[in-house]
Amino acid sequence: MKLLVAVKRVVDYNVKVRVKSDHTAVETAGVKMSMNPFDEIAVEEAVRLKEKGIATEIIAVSLGVTQCQETIRTALAMGADRGILVETDVALEPLAVAKMLKAIAIKEGAELVLLGKQAIDDDMNATGQMLAALLGWPQGTFASKVEIADGTATVTREVDGGLETVALTMPAVITADLRLNEPRYASLPNIMKARKKTIDVMKPEDLGVDPAPRLSILSVNEPPVRKAGIKVADVAALIDKLRNEAKVI
Amino acid sequence: MTSLVVLDFDAHGIKQPSRSAIAAAALLGEVHVLIAGSGVGNAPAEAAKIAGVAKVLVADDASLTHGLAEPLSALIVSLAGSYAHIMWAATAAGKNVLPRVAALLDVQPLSDISGVVDADTFIRPIYAGNALATVKSSDSKKVITVRASSFDPVAAEGGSASIETLTVAAVAPQSKYLSSELSKSERPELTAAKIIVSGGRGMQNGENFTKLLDPIADKLGAAVGASRAAVDAGFVPNDYQVGQTGKIVAPDLYIAVGISGAIQHLAGMKDSKVIVAINKDEDAPIFQVADYGLVGDLFTILPELEKAL
Ligand SMILES: Cc1cc2nc3c(=O)[nH]c(=O)nc-3n(C[C@H](O)[C@H](O)[C@H](O)COP(=O)(O)OP(=O)(O)OC[C@H]3O[C@@H](n4cnc5c(N)ncnc54)[C@H](O)[C@@H]3O)c2cc1C
Ligand SMILES: Nc1ncnc2c1ncn2[C@@H]1O[C@H](COP(=O)(O)O)[C@@H](O)[C@H]1O
Numbered sequence: 091m092k093l094l095v096a097v098k099r100v101v102d103y104n105v106k107v108r109v110k111s112d113h114t115a116v117e118t119a120g121v122k123m124s125m126n127p128f129d130e131i132a133v134e135e136a137v138r139l140k141e142k143g144i145a146t147e148i149i150a151v152s153l154g155v156t157q158c159q160e161t162i163r164t165a166l167a168m169g170a171d172r173g174i175l176v177e178t179d180v181a182l183e184p185l186a187v188a189k190m191l192k193a194i195a196i197k198e199g200a201e202l203v204l205l206g207k208q209a210i211d212d213d214m215n216a217t218g219q220m221l222a223a224l225l226g227w228p229q230g231t232f233a234s235k236v237e238i239a240d241g242t243a244t245v246t247r248e249v250d251g252g253l254e255t256v257a258l259t260m261p262a263v264i265t266a267d268l269r270l271n272e273p274r275y276a277s278l279p280n281i282m283k284a285r286k287k288t289i290d291v292m293k294p295e296d297l298g299v300d301p302a303p304r305l306s307i308l309s310v311n312e313p314p315v316r317k318a319g320i321k322v323a324d325v326a327a328l329i330d331k332l333r334n335e336a337k338v339i
Numbered sequence: 340m341t342s343l344v345v346l347d348f349d350a351h352g353i354k355q356p357s358r359s360a361i362a363a364a365a366l367l368g369e370v371h372v373l374i375a376g377s378g379v380g381n382a383p384a385e386a387a388k389i390a391g392v393a394k395v396l397v398a399d400d401a402s403l404t405h406g407l408a409e410p411l412s413a414l415i416v417s418l419a420g421s422y423a424h425i426m427w428a429a430t431a432a433g434k435n436v437l438p439r440v441a442a443l444l445d446v447q448p449l450s451d452i453s454g455v456v457d458a459d460t461f462i463r464p465i466y467a468g469n470a471l472a473t474v475k476s477s478d479s480k481k482v483i484t485v486r487a488s489s490f491d492p493v494a495a496e497g498g499s500a501s502i503e504t505l506t507v508a509a510v511a512p513q514s515k516y517l518s519s520e521l522s523k524s525e526r527p528e529l530t531a532a533k534i535i536v537s538g539g540r541g542m543q544n545g546e547n548f549t550k551l552l553d554p555i556a557d558k559l560g561a562a563v564g565a566s567r568a569a570v571d572a573g574f575v576p577n578d579y580q581v582g583q584t585g586k587i588v589a590p591d592l593y594i595a596v597g598i599s600g601a602i603q604h605l606a607g608m609k610d611s612k613v614i615v616a617i618n619k620d621e622d623a624p625i626f627q628v629a630d631y632g633l634v635g636d637l638f639t640i641l642p643e644l645e646k647a648l
Contacts, residue, residue, distance in 0.1 A: 184448070184548065216441070216448050221442075232431065234577065251521040251576065252576055253520040254579050255519070256515060256518040258513065305477070310472050312470065316628045317513075325633070329644075336592070336612075338592040339534070
């Protein structure tokens with residue numbers, strides 16, 4: 091079974107982002123970029139499926155600027171077999187990403203696509219669901235456990251009240267939640283090996299997709315800042331404040 | 340201009356986040372709501388009473404029993420023609436199904452909006468709420484999930500909507516519901532609670548949640564939440580997680596105990612009215628957003644607090 095895993099290049103989760111002074115976007119120049127943390131989990135799951143003999147080939151796909159190559163290299167160092175970069179300077183939205191991933195999934199004959207549940211930059215939480223819709227495949231979102239056997243993917247999902255388990259008829263799309271696994275660190279030999287793996291580069295036009303955004307960003311602003319309050323000396327003082335000042339208990 | 344709002348409900352009734360989604364939709368014009376499930380019981384009648392709802396659509400069919408994304412999105416797409424906006428609270432169900440609907444309609448969804456500017460323009464948090472983007476959609480139809488904590492819920496009573504029963508077209512099943520493991524609790528739900536007491540890694544284990552936090556939550560009528568670290572370590576179930584990728588809450592009072600205050604956690608609770616932090620590290624970032632900070636060991640503070648309440 092061929093497996094596709096989508097890896098997005100995002101501002102590293104440790105960076106405290108700042109809004110640009112012209113309010114058009116968040117400052118990304120000179121900021122550390124990394125693979126979206128949920129996508130690391132998706133890659134790890136893909137590699138485990140290959141180690142179990144369920145997946146035969148893992149193709150890591152990233153869409154965006156040239157530097158997304160680095161994100162693909164990280165996936166290759168973790169154990170993906172080859173990469174595809176869809177190169178564009180257009181700021182992509184989930185709809186366009188889903189359309190391009192669909193074209194690649196069909197072209198490659200993939201039977202499973204793994205994605206992160208959410209990109210920590212746009213916080214959309216949409217691409218996997220949209221890809222499943224466009225492919226006409228079932229979806230297993232927010233996965234905390236995945237088992238694949240006999241053409242069925244059994245997915246345990248994190249939902250509002252706890253956990254839910256569903257069985258999907260393959261081919262299928264699965265999005266990874268935080269507790270699916272703990273991603274491995276790439277070893278130095280594997281990082282070296284990854285340099286020799288191939289990355290095919292294509293353009294949105296090669297996939298017949300118009301990447302133009304549907305949303306225009308009118309402005310980006312800082313949220314209202316919450317100012318730090320006071321430190322209280324003890325429990326009695328705390329209760330007094332909550333009762334008599336804040337009046338919340 | 341009419342909006343369709345898909346409601347979340349269970350045997351106990353319609354969930355509060357749904358009434359926040361209705362509040363957002365009401366800013367745009369007339370509101371219709373959809374109750375989809377099987378054996379929907381009293382939910383349609385309850386929905387008809389919600390303030391501001393003009394019409395309740397009811398789809399009661401075995402294929403919709405567990406809210407599986409494939410049949411449910413097909414149903415919503417079949418209704419989409421009459422609506423300018425299709426909305427759902429950003430609950431696990433809404434986040435699962437609405438993007439699928441959007442793709443089928445060739446629309447770029449607007450996820451987790453925290454503000455409505457006009458029929459095409461919305462505000463949504465990005466980068467874990469560290470920035471707010473005002474975005475204008477050029478799609479002719481808008482597909483939107485609503486951050487419930489940003490909109491005061493409309494009243495549960497006061498409306499008298501008409502109820503219309505739909506026939507549900509059969510869809511070839513692609514997925515099957517197997518089981519659930521739902522946390523049982525007599526406490527209020529996180530997303531509806533007025534007071535939340537949350538524990539982090541500092542709690543050390545699940546037993547301490549039961550022994551030290553639960554009694555305080557009981558006295559305050561509060562819900563219990565947690566940081567990702569506490570969930571990952573297995574102290575409490577996944578649905579306790581508050582944060583960028585967990586639940587987004589804005590109660591009147593949020594008490595963070597043994598939580599450092601990582602941006603991903605703050606993303607889920609920093610709109611709370613009053614924040615209390617209890618932490619032994621006086622430099623913990625949580626104190627930067629806390630109205631009242633108490634520096635000290637939670638193992639001595641919590642029993643004192645319980646006694647004093
Ligand atoms: C993609 C991604 C998504 C994430 N999403 C979320 C999310 O949704 N929600 C979330 O919470 N996190 C999330 N995180 C994790 C987040 O970055 C932090 O790791 C996490 O919030 C830390 O949890 P914590 O504060 O409980 O633990 P720690 O950071 O370890 O803090 C423990 C605190 O307890 C205090 N403490 C210890 N012992 C005591 C004691 N005896 N008395 C008093 N205080 C004590 C310590 O001083 C410390 O401040 C996410 C991370 C990533 C990468
Ligand atoms: N430009 C992209 N390149 C690769 N993967 C992407 C891209 N955008 C989104 N994805 C995938 O879709 C997931 C969800 O993203 P989003 O819907 O934007 O929150 C991410 O975790 C990635 O797996």
